Amino acid sequence: MKNSSPSFNALLASVPHIASPDQMQRHMSDMSGYEGAMPAVVFRPVSTEQVSAIVKTCVAENRKITIQGGLTGLAGGACADAGDVVISLESMNRVEEIDTIGGVAIVQAGVILENLCHAVQQEDWYFPLDFGSRGSCLIGGNVSTNAGGNKVLRYGTTRDLVLGMEVVLPDGTILNMLNRVIKNNTGLDLKHLFIGTEGRLGIITRLSLRLFPNPQTRATALVALDSFDHVTRMLKEARSALPDLSSFEVMWQSYLVQAALHANKELPFEGSYPIYVLLEIEGADKDTFHDGFHAFLEFLIESEIGRDVIVPQTLEQADSLWQIRDAIGEILRSIRPYVAFDIGIPLKHMPAFIEQVTAVLEKEYPQAINLLFGHLGDGNLHLTTGKLQEKEIFAVEELVYQTASGFGGSISAEHGIGRIKKPFLKYSRSREELDLMSAIKNLINPRDIFNAGRIVD
Amino acid sequence: MKNSSPSFNALLASVPHIASPDQMQRHMSDMSGYEGAMPAVVFRPVSTEQVSAIVKTCVAENRKITIQGGLTGLAGGACADAGDVVISLESMNRVEEIDTIGGVAIVQAGVILENLCHAVQQEDWYFPLDFGSRGSCLIGGNVSTNAGGNKVLRYGTTRDLVLGMEVVLPDGTILNMLNRVIKNNTGLDLKHLFIGTEGRLGIITRLSLRLFPNPQTRATALVALDSFDHVTRMLKEARSALPDLSSFEVMWQSYLVQAALHANKELPFEGSYPIYVLLEIEGADKDTFHDGFHAFLEFLIESEIGRDVIVPQTLEQADSLWQIRDAIGEILRSIRPYVAFDIGIPLKHMPAFIEQVTAVLEKEYPQAINLLFGHLGDGNLHLTTGKLQEKEIFAVEELVYQTASGFGGSISAEHGIGRIKKPFLKYSRSREELDLMSAIKNLINPRDIFNAGRIVD
Structure with missing residues (x-):
């Protein structure tokens, strides 16, 4: 009686949801290949209060919850068990505020990453998270899995982009921690409990995110090298000489050949080399930007760190190089x-x-x-x-x-770990670490109501 | 009997320590002004195993532990209570490894920050943590308080510099999490439990730290502005135009006047302005570096964001500007x-x-x-x-x-919070947050054996 909660029928009457098997089909599985099962109902709440009410009712009625974002995960974390209550965040898709003075965005967790990036760019700021699923993944899912991507070298992982968050705990409590400042040293920084823990400890409902100045220009080059040792030397030189360095993507020869084939591109170089680096810088549009990049590429050849370099002359040529790098989807299908x-x-x-x-x-x-x-x-x-x-x-x-x-x-x-890598977690984490992770899981999510069966029990 | 531990006398026989009141005097308090009391003994262990043994004995004999680093804290966190067992990390001062390929340092927690920075620089890498107490603070204390400093804008807080750590828990368990890779998504990232929690949850004994390319040159300028609004515009322009930006320090007029007085310096400008920014960039030594900086300063004046600029022509002149910025110690004494x-x-x-x-x-x-x-x-x-x-x-x-x-x-x-700001923590953290922080404290440090009375109970 302490935690008064609406009955399940009252929830159904007040919270948007779908319950027909046809419509729920797409909520069974993510992109991991793990086979999910048919849930009991898929709630699509529009507010944090609705999320909290669903959770409290599920606690009272002892039902399990699977939390879903854009269903683009590769570890099975969003796949439902039979009869689960699914909470999909996809209707909580508002960009609430873009603070153009401090460079902070306040958003609901269900915003599609690409929409967030566009909204921010319209205010002449930049949110640098980027990967293939940008058009359908949700920012809440990105944070709960601590997504990586192409620009981590410059801007960090998703964790580094999160200033604060609002979370619903497994007992329905709402934690408002929408901090906006970079430096905040007031004891345990609780947001890290929810970043990368894939919904085991809470449902992220809103986020305050760190923005960056909008880069005005980009430059790309593909460098051919003789060995991995040359790549590590090039990485150190590039980090030192190019403060604008945003990507440093390595491809071994066999990958390049397969990728060019599947992307219907000619091989970029006439000769064949053991290993290649696709380099990108992004920053302010000024003479020194391109001058510095070209000087660095010349240094690579002169110092014999690099064997050959391609500098695209048009955006199309640059895109073409990135299409080779991104052809992994086509390769995998084959x-x-x-x-x-x-x-x-x-x-x-x-x-x-x-x-x-x-x-x-x-x-x-x-x-x-x-x-x-x-x-x-x-x-x-x-x-x-x-x-x-x-x-x-x-x-x-x-x-x-x-x-x-x-x-x-x-x-x-x-x-991430999700369901698929759970049997192998012992290869990355010691017995003592797994015990501490479980103890914290059991403290915060004692009845395993959120995302049971993922990461640790 | 499960956790076999040496007797207190056996500890005294095997672990370096001091116990005379004269010698222990300096271990009573830190730099906060909080008055600590005389401990029972100050252990100065030389290994993680010794730290673990001390903790297990203190658990068995129900003694409280105060953890100490360089005693430079400003929140009273390192001050002892009467009769405490103090564990000082100052003898665990080895730089164990500098990985010059990956840019990683493995160190014991008791290394003095300045010594660490020098050791790293000798290998042509850079550890960018920097603040006034660099000559006596210990890296373990920097991490447990998530220290900030002058270069957070570019490199992040201490938290962002920590790849992994080794920790002794309040039951003596050793957690080895000396991760070396930037991206590691395997569930709850436990290191964040110990960063910024000021020793309430564990004793950090070793660290793996992220290094950066060693900047070959620096440039400084002091800019005078008309209002805070101009400062925020300048900040956004600087972040966008200067990828090498490492410091952006603001001083209001009254601070500048007092600081120049106490540092025995003339006022840098002839005129008087409401607010000033001390700007620093650090990076590779090339023409484009200084050209870009001067072009930016010209832009500030042309766009009327800045009213006047001083660009030091010598290292001494640059140091002189930083001495004004750093004169706060002298001001406070007065x-x-x-x-x-x-x-x-x-x-x-x-x-x-x-x-x-x-x-x-x-x-x-x-x-x-x-x-x-x-x-x-x-x-x-x-x-x-x-x-x-x-x-x-x-x-x-x-x-x-x-x-x-x-x-x-x-x-x-x-x-940080320590003892001094504990009564005010409610102004930064909600009731729900404080409850969750306490619950985690009670899970990991249930008998309050580590740093009792700090942050939350």
Whole structure:
């Protein structure tokens, strides 16, 4: 009686929802390939108060909740269990305020990332989060999974873009922490409990986000190199010489060949090199911007760090290079079933990790191709292995995660754990860490009402 | 019997310590003015295992622990209670590894910040944390208080510089989380429990820290402006035009006059202006670096955002400007008793906040002077008020914190809460937030064995 909550029928009468199996079909699964099941109902609340009311009723009636954003996740975190109450944030899609003095946006969690970026750009500011699913992912999902993307090197991960948030806890309590200042040292910074924990500890309903000056121009180049050692030297030089550096994307030769093929592009260089870096800078439009970039590229060739360079002369040519980098979707469709790894490896161990893991993969699974690319500035390596047989997948995952663990790596640099990587979490986190994570989960979400079965129990 | 631990006498026989009141005198208090008391013993462990052993024995014998670093804190967090067991990290002072490929340093928590910066620079990398106490503060204390400083605008707060850590929990468990990669999305990022919580949840024993390319050159300028509105316009233009921007320090006229007086410097400008910005960029040594800076300063004057500019021609002249900015210590000694506020205020509310709070202060405490300066790029305002009478201090604090709260501000942007600001925490954090902070404190530190009486109970 303490937590008075509406009955389930009262909720249905007051909160927008869908309950027909046809309409709920698309709310069963995300993009991970994990098979979700039919929920009982999909609520589409329009306010934080409605989210809180749903949660309180589910507590009272002992129902489980699956939280959903844009359903673009790659770890199965948004997939429903049979009979779940789904809370979809997609109707909480308002950009509430853009503070053009302080560079802060206050938004509801259900705003589509691309819409947020456009709204901010119209005020001549910039929100630098960017990745392939930008047109359908929701900012709340980006934060709850601490999404990465192409510009982490310059602006940080999603975590670094969050100034504050409003959260509904598993007992329905609303925590308003919509802080707007960068420096706020008043004890435990609670927002970090909810960033990257994929809805296990709370439902993010609103966010205050950090904005950046709107870059007026970009420049891109593709550099061919002789070895990974040259890449790490180039990375250090680039970070030092180019304060505007926004992307440092590495592609190994076999990836470039496959990607050009699938993107219907000619190979960019006449010759063939072991490894390539796609470099981007973004900043103010002034002479010194392009001069500094060209001087750096000349330095790379003169110092023999780089072997060859392509500098696109038009936006179309630059886009064409990015299309090669982004052709991974097309490649993956052609090598099903596959595993797409998203690993963090300390740079100094990356050559040894790659050598060791590809040697075993080539020996044990000779019919599969192994493609390598990554956001190297962040130690983030993508390895895709396919075609495999379904029954081989678990063993391939076990092999790669165990090897990564041996090199002090992370089994997920950016995609998260969800349901799919839960069996492998032990390769990234010690027994003591898992115990502490569980203890905090049990403190805040004791009845496992939010997103049961994900990350840790 | 489950947690076997050495007896207190066995600890004394094996762990370096001091126990004479003369020697322990300096371990009673930090730089906050809070009066600490005489501890029972000061342990100076040299290894994580020794820290863990001390904690386990204190659990078994029900003794309280105060954790100490360089004793430079301004919130009373390191001050001992009578009879405490003090654990001083000062002997755990090894830089264990500097990874020159990935740009990562692995260090013990007791390294003096300045020593760390020097060791990193010798390997041609850069650790950008910087503030006045650099010669005596310890990196573990910097992390546990999430210290701020002069370069947050460019490199973030201490939190952003921490890749991973090793921590001893209040039951003696050692958590090894010395992660080396920037992107690591594997559930709850536990390090954030220990950053900024001032030793309430664990003792940080080792750290992996993020390094940056070593800047080869710096440039400084002092700009005079007509109003705070011009300062916010200048900030946005500077962030956009100067990717190398590392400091944006604002001084109001009355601060500049007092500071020049106490630093024995002439006033930098012939005329008098309402407000000034000390600007610094640091980066690669190339023509475009200085050209871009001078072009920006010209733009400021042409666009009438700035009224006048001083560009030092020598390092000595630049140092002289920074000495004015840093003269706050000398000023404070002359206005005792004083309150030195360290507030976070959203930029758009800052003029209204300043107007409101100084009007009341001038009316109620006409004998005190109010000086304003701050790291404005971060929304961090320093206000110092003195001379006051001792009995007036609490009311002045109450007034300023309550007013800051009304503008969505933070009562501590960088100095932390400790013992001194604990009574005012309610002005920055809601009842629900304080409850959650307490619940987590009670989960991890249930017997209040670490740093009792700080932040929340």
